[in-house]
Amino acid sequence: MDKLQAMHVFVHVVDLNGFARAADMLGLPRASVTTIIQGLEAHLGCRLLQRTTRSLSLTADGQTFYERAQRILAEVEEVETIFIDGKRHPRGRLHVDMPTSIGRLVVVPALRDFHALYPDIELKLGMNDRQIDLVQEGVDCVLRIGPLPDSSLVARRLGRLSRLTCASPAYLDRFGRPEGLEDLAGHQGVRYFSPHLGNRSYPFDFVRDGVEVEVPLTGPVAVNDSEAYVACGVEGYGLIQPALFMALDRLQAGELVEVLPQYRPAPMPISAVYPQNRQPSHRVRLFVDWVVSLFEKCPLLQGEDHPLACYSAEACCGVGMGADPAVGPGVIVRPG
Known part of the structure; x- marks a missing residue:
């Protein structure tokens, strides 16, 4: 038995709440997923899942194994990221979801800089204004505007959106x-x-x-x-x-x-969010650090409150314009 593969499949089955969904996400035949889980339970000598035709739930042993397996897989991924290619050359896929406006007006115009830094990270960017389920949809990280009432999520503040x-x-x-x-x-x-x-x-x-x-x-x-x-x-x-x-x-x-x-x-807070029970990968941390630096360049994304005349059309990226000492640091001045 490939124990790491079995852990990987088991965690996906639980996260996606189904064998079929896990098989589709992993690109495996559905029969193979069933066989792997049955083999894992036989190897451990205990039932991990209670399953019927309509529902799937963890047993007490399954809950314990799920939590430990998540931590082990996160650590394995971290070690591979650091030592196989080194910190200088992170690689792999990263699925990030964000509001359409933030993606189109802030993130996408600056993506060339991200790929110059990390050319081997393959970004999958979802852009919409609905609130997605990270686990069910297999998303590594989301950018969210507004308060975060869901205590099952861990957030890092990126900035605040000035409104009017x-x-x-x-x-x-x-x-x-x-x-x-x-x-x-x-x-x-x-x-x-x-x-x-x-x-x-x-x-x-x-x-x-x-x-x-x-x-x-x-x-x-x-x-x-x-x-x-x-x-x-x-x-x-x-x-x-x-x-x-x-x-x-x-x-x-x-x-x-x-x-x-x-x-x-x-101002409305905007945060980078990932599930509490999932250790963020090296790729997630690199992306979030980059977005933080991107937001820090823009007073409109830091909740600063200045008269409209202080801002130029390029104020979001802050490129090519100077700050006026009369109105404060970091405020982009409208030309003329």
Whole structure:
């Protein structure tokens, strides 16, 4: 028996909650997965899994073996990564999932630098705004925006997304420009809904005198994609509260106008996340370290609060522009 292979197959069966899913993920015949698990149980002399036609669960022995096997496999992978190719030449596949906006506007434009550093790491980037299940979908690491209520996840903070409230000039011509939160009673908003909230919409929130205030707004359109959200604001469907890095070019082009700047929403945290019971691989740590350095270059991704005129269209990558000492370090200044 190949004990390491048996451990590997067993952990996948448990993580994916099924023999068929594990076989598909590992590229093995389904009969082979069944044979390997049966051989492992015979070798150990105990039942690891309770299985019926509809369910799969761990026995007490299975739970103990699963936890130990996870640690052993993580250590083996770490040793192989360090000593087979050396720390200077990490290799292998890395599956990372992230919000579409972060992937398209921040990560992808800088990927050439990552591959220059680590040419033998094969990245698989998933980009969507839904909250995925890391274990079920075989993802090594995800980037997530907002609080992380799931205690089964381990997170490393990457930065904070500055946000603002804005609308199109055409919308403001029609409904007027709100000067205070009490004026919002006569306004409508583009709603952003999420399956994570049971398809409910996120409320509009503001900070007044250091206190967060939620204001419910209704409107004719609700979306679940961040880029569509900004586009609906440009089209005049209502007020929106996007991340500043997503709306900056539209604001500077005059397609959106900031309102209520004195009540800007609190920045949203963004984190790199992986399962608590899975030791992050050397590749994951390298990728997360690189993303941290990428975010540190951009004031829009660190929750800094400056007037819009302080930022250039290149503020996300911070390339080719200088900082103005009058407005503070790291703030990219709009030319002219």
